[in-house]
Amino acid sequence: MSTTTSSDTELRPRSSAKPQLSDRAKSERKLGWKLAGPAFIVMLAVTAWPIIQAVYLSFFRYRLTDPDAREVVWLGNYQVILTDPIWWKAFFVTLLITVITVVVELVIGFFIAMMMHRVVIPRRTLRTIVLIPYSIITVVSAYAWLYSFRTDTGFINGWLNILTFGLVPDNFDWFGGFWPSIVAICLSEIWKTTPFMSLLLLAGLAQIDGAMEEAAKVDGATFWQRLFRVVLPNMKAAIMVAVLFRTLDAFRIFDNVFVMTGGANDTTTLSLLAYNATINRVEIGMGSAISVLLFLCVFAIALIFMKGFNVDLAGSKK
Amino acid sequence: MNRHRRRHRVAMALCAATALSALAACGGETDSTRLTWYINPDGGGSDPNGKGQAQIARECTEAAGGEYSLEVQLLPNSASDQRQQLIRRLAAQDPGVDLMSIDPVFIAEFAQAGYLAPVPGDMVEVFTEDRVDAAITSSEWDGELVTVPFWANTQLLWYRKSVAEAAGIDPEQGVTWDQLIEAAESEDVTIGVQANRYEGYTVWINALIAGAGGEILVNPGPAVEDIELGLDTDAGRKAAEVIRSVSDSGVGGPSMGTSDETAALNLFQDPNTSGFLVNWPYVWAAFPANGVEFIDDIGAAPYPATTEDGSSAPPYGGISLGVGVAGEHPDLAYQAAECITNQEHQVLYMTGTGNPASRAAVFDDQAVIDQFPMADLIRESLDNAVPRPQTQYYGDLSTGLQREFSPPSSVTEDTPAQASELIIDVLRGEALL
Numbered sequence: 001m002s003t004t005t006s007s008d009t010e011l012r013p014r015s016s017a018k019p020q021l022s023d024r025a026k027s028e029r030k031l032g033w034k035l036a037g038p039a040f041i042v043m044l045a046v047t048a049w050p051i052i053q054a055v056y057l058s059f060f061r062y063r064l065t066d067p068d069a070r071e072v073v074w075l076g077n078y079q080v081i082l083t084d085p086i087w088w089k090a091f092f093v094t095l096l097i098t099v100i101t102v103v104v105e106l107v108i109g110f111f112i113a114m115m116m117h118r119v120v121i122p123r124r125t126l127r128t129i130v131l132i133p134y135s136i137i138t139v140v141s142a143y144a145w146l147y148s149f150r151t152d153t154g155f156i157n158g159w160l161n162i163l164t165f166g167l168v169p170d171n172f173d174w175f176g177g178f179w180p181s182i183v184a185i186c187l188s189e190i191w192k193t194t195p196f197m198s199l200l201l202l203a204g205l206a207q208i209d210g211a212m213e214e215a216a217k218v219d220g221a222t223f224w225q226r227l228f229r230v231v232l233p234n235m236k237a238a239i240m241v242a243v244l245f246r247t248l249d250a251f252r253i254f255d256n257v258f259v260m261t262g263g264a265n266d267t268t269t270l271s272l273l274a275y276n277a278t279i280n281r282v283e284i285g286m287g288s289a290i291s292v293l294l295f296l297c298v299f300a301i302a303l304i305f306m307k308g309f310n311v312d313l314a315g316s317k318k
Numbered sequence: 319m320n321r322h323r324r325r326h327r328v329a330m331a332l333c334a335a336t337a338l339s340a341l342a343a344c345g346g347e348t349d350s351t352r353l354t355w356y357i358n359p360d361g362g363g364s365d366p367n368g369k370g371q372a373q374i375a376r377e378c379t380e381a382a383g384g385e386y387s388l389e390v391q392l393l394p395n396s397a398s399d400q401r402q403q404l405i406r407r408l409a410a411q412d413p414g415v416d417l418m419s420i421d422p423v424f425i426a427e428f429a430q431a432g433y434l435a436p437v438p439g440d441m442v443e444v445f446t447e448d449r450v451d452a453a454i455t456s457s458e459w460d461g462e463l464v465t466v467p468f469w470a471n472t473q474l475l476w477y478r479k480s481v482a483e484a485a486g487i488d489p490e491q492g493v494t495w496d497q498l499i500e501a502a503e504s505e506d507v508t509i510g511v512q513a514n515r516y517e518g519y520t521v522w523i524n525a526l527i528a529g530a531g532g533e534i535l536v537n538p539g540p541a542v543e544d545i546e547l548g549l550d551t552d553a554g555r556k557a558a559e560v561i562r563s564v565s566d567s568g569v570g571g572p573s574m575g576t577s578d579e580t581a582a583l584n585l586f587q588d589p590n591t592s593g594f595l596v597n598w599p600y601v602w603a604a605f606p607a608n609g610v611e612f613i614d615d616i617g618a619a620p621y622p623a624t625t626e627d628g629s630s631a632p633p634y635g636g637i638s639l640g641v642g643v644a645g646e647h648p649d650l651a652y653q654a655a656e657c658i659t660n661q662e663h664q665v666l667y668m669t670g671t672g673n674p675a676s677r678a679a680v681f682d683d684q685a686v687i688d689q690f691p692m693a694d695l696i697r698e699s700l701d702n703a704v705p706r707p708q709t710q711y712y713g714d715l716s717t718g719l720q721r722e723f724s725p726p727s728s729v730t731e732d733t734p735a736q737a738s739e740l741i742i743d744v745l746r747g748e749a750l751l
Contacts, residue, residue: 061747064409065431065710073747086750151573152584171572176725264515264575264724273750280398281713281751282405290750 051295058289064282077289087273087290091297094269097182098250101189105246106239108190109197116198117205134195142259145188149174149260178265185256185267192256193249197242204238205231240311247305248298270294351386353416353651358393358400358637361603361671369670371419371658378657386650388417397421397517401713408433408642415642416651417658420465422456422638423517423706423716426538429459430710435641435648437463444656452703453676457638459708464640466655469667470676471635472699473525474692475619476586476595478612481505489594489619492630495526495560498594498622502569507593509569510582513561515724518578520706520716521633522596523723526557528631528704529624535707535715542711542745547738549719554734556624558723565726569593575725583608596621598635599696603672618692620699634703636676674700714744717751 021029058077062070081087116127133141147153151171161170174180208231216226232239254271261267263276274294278287305311355375362370375388382388393400401424407415408428420428428434437445445466446454453467475498477489485501487493493501502509512518527534532553536546548554564570571577571585579597586595587610595601605613621632639658641651657663664675665683674696680686681697690696707715722737723729743749 064405065427065713067431076747080748081750084750150576152581169572173573173575176573176575176727262515276717276751279402279406281717282409286747286750 051292054288054291054295056288057284058292060285062283062285064284073285077286078293080286081289081293086268087293089266090268090270090273093182093267094251094253094271097186097189097253097269098247100182100186101193101250102243102246104186104190105194105197106243109194109242110201112194112198113201113205116202130198131195133192134199136192138192138255139259141192142188142256145184145191145256146175146260149184175261175264178267181261181265181267185253185260188256188260189250189253193246196249197246200242200245201235201238204235204242207238208234237311240305240309244302244305244311247301251298251301252294270297351384351647351650352389353386353645353647353654354389354391354414355417355654356391356393356404356415356419358397358419358421359395360673361600364390364392369666371667373670374658374663374667377663378654381657382654386647386654388654393419397423398713401427404428405433408644411644412642413644413646416645416647417654418640418642419468419637420640421517422465422634422636423708423712425457425465425638425640426459426708427710427712428640429464433640433643434464435643435645435651437466437641438649438652441652441656445659448678449676450678450697450700450703452634452700452705453636453638456634456636456705456708465638466640466652466659467676468637468639468655468659469664469673470700470703471598471637471674472632472696472703473521473596473598473621473635474632474695474699475622476510476597476601477617477619478507478592478594479615479617481507481593482617489617489622492620492623494623494626496563496626499560499563499567499569502593503567505593506591507569508571508585508588508591509564509593510577510586510595510597511564511570511574512578512582512596513565513570513574513724513726514576514578514581515720516578517716517720519720519723521635523557523561523719524706525621525631525633525704526560526624527553529622529628530556531625531628532557533707534719535709538708545709545711545742545745547741549734549738549741551734553624554738555731558729558731558733560624561723561726562729565729570726575727599674599690599692600672602690602692618695620695620702630702631704632699632702634700634705636673711745714751715741718744721751 059072059074060070061073061076112130116123116130119126136144148156151157151173154174156174157168157170157172160168160172172180174184212230212234213226216230221229252271253269254275257263257267257269257272258275263269263272268276270290271294274287274290277283277290281287355371357364357371357375360370362368362372364372366372366376372390375390379387393403400419400421404415404418404420404424405428408431425434442463445457445463449467450470452472453470454463457463457465457467475489475493482489482501485505487497487501489498498509512522524534527549530553532551533548536548537544565574571581571591573581577585582595582597583601583604586592586597586601587605587608589612592612602618605616610616621630623630639655641648641655645651659676661677661679664677664680665685667673668675668680669685669689675681675686678697681693687693706712709715718741719737722733722740740749740751744751
C-alpha cells in the first residue's frame with residue numbers, strides 16, 4: 001500500500017535550480033512587497049530591535065540600582081552563565097518539563113483529536129468543551145492548580161488519600177520537593193495546552209483522504225494497522241508542526257513555575273532565571289545575556305526541527 | 319445625500335468633542351497640587367474610609383486646604399513585588415511617584431541609586447521625634463535620614479496558653495527555640511514559621527542569627543569588594559541548627575518549606591494542631607475576623623531567643639515613606655508625609671489595620687491599649703527589634719540566603735558558609751542567582 005501523498009511531496013526539499021520568473025510573476029512579487037513592506041518594517045522594529053538591544057546590553061555589567069558602576073565586560077556575562085551550574089540545572093529542568101509535557105500532550109492530544117474527528121452528533125459542543133482549558137489565562141490556571149495541590153486549600157490530597165486507601169497521606173506537600181513539584185507543574189501545563197495540541201492534530205486528521213482508510217479497511221487492515229500505516233504517516237507534517245509549536249512554547253515555560261514554586265526545590269527554568277536576573281535583581285546585563293542564550297536555544301530547537309525533521313511551516317506556499 | 323452629510327457632521331462633532339474632553343482630561347493630569355502616593359496593601363485597601371493609608375490620604379487632603387491632594391495607588395502584595403514596581407518606575411524617572419510606602423530593607427538600595435529626594439534639613443527633627451529607635455535606623459542610609467518612619471512592625475510569639483501550660487513552659491518569661499520545639503513535640507502541636515523561599519524566610523534567618531549574637535552583614539558599605547558577611551560563624555550555624563530541627567521534628571507543619579505568614583497563621587488557627595506561631599501583630603486583628611474560637615486561650619510573648627544565654631532579637635519590619643526624586647513637588651510630598659505620620663494618624667492606622675505605630679507615645683493611647691492588650695509588649699519588642707542588613711545589594715543578599723536555606727530540610731551546618739560564598743560570588747558578578 002502506498003502512503004505517498006501530496007503532503008509528503010511538499011515536505012521534500014526544493015530542487016536547487018531556480019525557476020525563471022515571468023514578467024507577471026515579477027510584477028506580482030513587486031506588488032506584494034509594496035503591500036506587505038510597511039508591515040514587514042514595523043514587524044522588524046518591534047521584534048528585531050529588542051533582540052539587538054538585548055545583545056548590546058549583554059556586554060555590560062549593569063545594575064539598575066547602581067548605574068554608576070556600569071562597565072563593559074564583553075563576553076564575561078556569557079562566560080559566567082555557561083560555567084555556572086545554576087544555568088545548566090535550569091536548562092535540564094526546562095528540557096525535562098518540555099519532554100514530559102510534549103510527549104504526554106502528543107498522546108492525549110491525539111486521542112482527543114481522534115474523538116473530536118469521529119464523534120458526529122455533539123461535535124461543536126465537544127470541541128468547545130475541549131478548548132476551555134486553553135482559553136484560560138496561564139497564570140489563572142496555575143493558581144487554580146496551586147490551590148488544588150496545596151495542603152490547606154487543596155482537594156487533590158483528599159482524593160488521592162481516598163483512592164489509594166490511605167497510601168498517600170492527606171497532607172502530602174506537593175511543593176516541598178523536586179519531583180512532586182515537577183509533577184504538579186507538568187500536570188497544570190498538560191491540562192492547559194493539550195487542547196492546542198489536539199486542535200493542530202485535528203487539522204491534520206481532517207486532511208487525510210477518507211478513501212484511503214476505507215480502502216485499507218476493505219483490504220482487511222486492523223484498527224492499529226490503519227492507525228500506524230495510514231493515518232499517522234499521512235499526518236506526519238501536522239504532527240511535526242504541532243510538536244514544534246508545543247516544544248517552543250514549553251521551552252519558554254514561566255507562569256506555572258513562577259506561581260507554583262517560584263523556582264524553589266531546583267525547579268527554576270530558563271525563563272525564570274532570566275526574569276530573576278532582569279526584573280528581580282535588576283541586573284540588566286546578566287539578564288540580557290540569559291535572554292539572548294534562551295533565544296538561541298529556542299532558535300536551535302526550531303532549526304533542528306526544520307532541518308532535522310524536515311518540518312516545513314510554509315509548505316502550502318511553495 | 320443630505321442625510322449622509324448630516325451624519326458625517328454629527329460624527330465630526332462627536333470626534334471633536336471626544337478630542338476636547340481628552341485634552342481637558344490631560345489638563346487635569348498636570349494639576350500641580352496632585353500628589354500620588356504608592357501604598358502597600360493594608361486592611362483599608364483603597365477605601366477612603368477603610369482606616370488604612372487611603373483614609374489617611376483623604377484626611378490629609380482635606381487638612382491641606384487645597385495646597386495638595388493625595389491620590390493613592392495600590393502596590394502589589396508581596397514586598398519583593400512592591401520593590402520591583404517601584405524600582406521600574408524610579409529607574410524610568412517617573413515624575414508620578416511623589417510618595418511611596420517602602421519596606422525598610424529596600425531603602426538603602428533606593429537611596430544609593432539616587433531615587434529618593436533628600437529629607438529637608440529642618441524636618442529631620444519632626445520626622446524622628448518620639449520614634450522607636452529601629453524605625454529611625456531603618457529609615458537612614460549612610461548616616462542620614464533618607465525616608466520618613468511611618469509604621470513599625472515586629473514579630474511576637476503567639477501561643478496557646480493551655481498548650482504552654484501542659485508543656486510546662488511560660489513563654490511570657492522568655493523561651494528559646496529549642497525549648498519551643500521540645501514543647502511542641504511533646505504536645506504534638508505545631509510552630510507556625512515562615513520558611514517559603516521569600517522575604518519572610520530572610521526575616522526568620524536574620525532574627526535567628528541576630529538572636530545568637532551574630533550579624534549577616536558585618537560592615538554595611540557601598541562597595542562590593544568591602545562587603546564582609548558574618549554567616550560562616552557560630553551564630554550562623556546555630557541559626558541553621560534551629561531551622562533544621564524545626565523541620566526534622568515536623569513541628570513546622572506538613573508544608574513548612576512553602577509556608578508564609580498566611581500559611582503559618584492558618585496552621586495556628588487549626589484547633590487540632592495549634593501550639594505556637596511567630597508572626598506580626600496584625601494576626602491579633604485576624605483571629606476574630608477569621609472566626610477563631612479559642613481567642614481567650616491565645617497569649618502573646620516576646621520573640622523566642624536563639625541561645626540560652628542570649629536575649630531574643632525580634633525581627634523589625636514596617637514601612638517608611640520615601641519621596642521620589644523625579645516628582646515635581648518634593649516639598650509638598652514631605653508636608654504630606656508629616657501629616658500622614660502625625661500622632662492622630664498613627665493611632666488611627668494602628669487601631670484600623672493592626673499595624674503598630676513608629677511613635678512611642680501611640681502605645682500609651684487608650685484606644686490602642688483597649689484594642690491591643692499586649693501594646694506594651696509590642697513596644698518593648700520594637701525597642702529590642704533588630705533590622706535586617708542595610709545594604710544597596712539587599713535584594714541579592716536576601717535571595718542568596720533564601721536559595722541556600724531552601725528547603726529547610728536540606729539545611730546543614732555547612733549551609734551558612736555556602737550561602738556566604740554564593741552571595742559574595744553573586745555580588746562580584748561571578749555567579750548566577
